[in-house]
Ligand SMILES: Cc1ncc(COP(=O)(O)OP(=O)(O)O)c(N)n1
């Protein structure tokens with residue numbers, strides 16, 4: 307018998323909802339559905355059903371801190387989510403406890419500042435607001451207020467939500483996700499993320515359902531769960547938004563009022579994922595890149611025309627020329643020669659980075675990384691009829707690339723690679739499968755650390771191409787390695803497992 311994989315531990319510090327749709331109950335459902343082990347520290351027990359909150363009582367300060375200490379001794383969290391704490395004394399005690407333990411235990415701290423219930427019950431007082439502002443905000447990695455909560459917390463009733471979010475950042479929180487559910491938008495909901503480093507928006511169709519009790523709890527808990535699996539914060543928010551949309555899409559009645567969300571599992575369907583809005587992408591209208599005639603399949607990436615000449619007799623179908631050295635003149639000469647050769651051999655040749663030269667010499671396509679994407683003229687590439695491939699390393703980059711509708715999307719790096727210093731972590735096969743599922747109408751290519759042993763598992767994740775560098779060029783017998791890999795890839799796509 308093998309040991310089951312350990313589940314990441316996530317805590318919720320919040321209050322019980324007797325109706326089961328929000329609070330601690332919603333948090334634990336969300337953690338479990340996303341594969342985490344959830345622990346709970348209860349601040350208060352509320353008596354509520356689907357139409358109203360009838361009352362609540364808080365736990366004693368001693369029991370509150372005993373829950374925290376007892377868990378910390380044995381079940382240290384990757385992430386803590388804070389929800390409704392309807393008592394200034396407990397809130398202050400929590401701030402002091404977090405200050406004592408956060409640095410040593412290195413957990414991420416997310417708060418959903420529940421200040422009133424969706425049925426209209428008020429949990430705030432001036433002292434609660436002051437503790438949020440002065441003691442909790444400086445400790446938080448992320449806060450997820452809705453628009454009324456943002457206005458109350460920022461104490462800037464006449465300011466725009468951007469200004470209000472900036473106020474919270476100035477008070478010390480590291481990032482703010484402003485939920486747009488209460489805005490006047492009728493067809494869509496837009497959440498806005500603010501941190502000193504980045505700003506982006508996530509937009510989704512508004513699902514007009516009465517059964518939306520607990521949406522804030524579920525969103526913040528889903529962010530916590532995704533982060534506990536090692537996703538960066540922006541990606542965790544994207545996954546959480548998709549989880550929420552999926553849960554809202556299947557929400558159900560529980561009583562006479564607002565019903566509950568249907569917890570499911572890790573979201574993989576594209577329809578649940580948001581549109582990513584980035585300030586820098588407003589320059590592009592609808593782009594249209596040429597498609598790829600037949601699936602990419604086996605995709606060698608080489609770093610010279612010498613390698614191209616060596617591999618051409620083996621009848622490659624697609625190759626990428628990735629030139630990282632040489633003067634501008636040498637690079638231009640190599641690209642010009644490579645394009646000529648590719649025509650003779652009916653090879654689909656992609657040029658990495660040098661998009662102007664690819665256009666000038668009429669290559670089959672261009673491959674661009676995230677930084678190159680910012681510099682390149684995508685309209686010019688599309689107008690010249692060249693195919694475009696884009697590198698991605700996360701959900702956020704994938705959403706952005708997907709919206710540009712390129713000819714293919716590269717997903718990497720899947721395993722550790724010696725070929726290139728990567729700023730991000732290897733994505734692994736689970737993520738590859740999730741990413742590939744989102745691109746059901748754009749071809750995908752996996753890259754990074756792929757070799758003959760790993761090939762089959764990679765293709766089983768649903769990609770339509772496999773790119774390799776060292777599995778050919780670092781082998782003692784590169785031609786043999788090329789032929790073996792090509793044969794295996796062609797065989798797999800002809801007879802998928
Ligand atoms: C198929 C494929 N995928 C990813 C890359 C990496 O491209 P990029 O991000 O531009 O990084 P460099 O190759 O420039 O180091 C690729 N070349 N091909």
Ligand SMILES: Cc1ncsc1CCOP(=O)(O)O
Pocket residue numbers: 718719722723724725726753754755756773774775776777
């Ligand atoms: C260029 C590049 N981009 C992401 S991983 C990678 C290198 C892949 O090389 P290898 O196949 O040798 O791991």
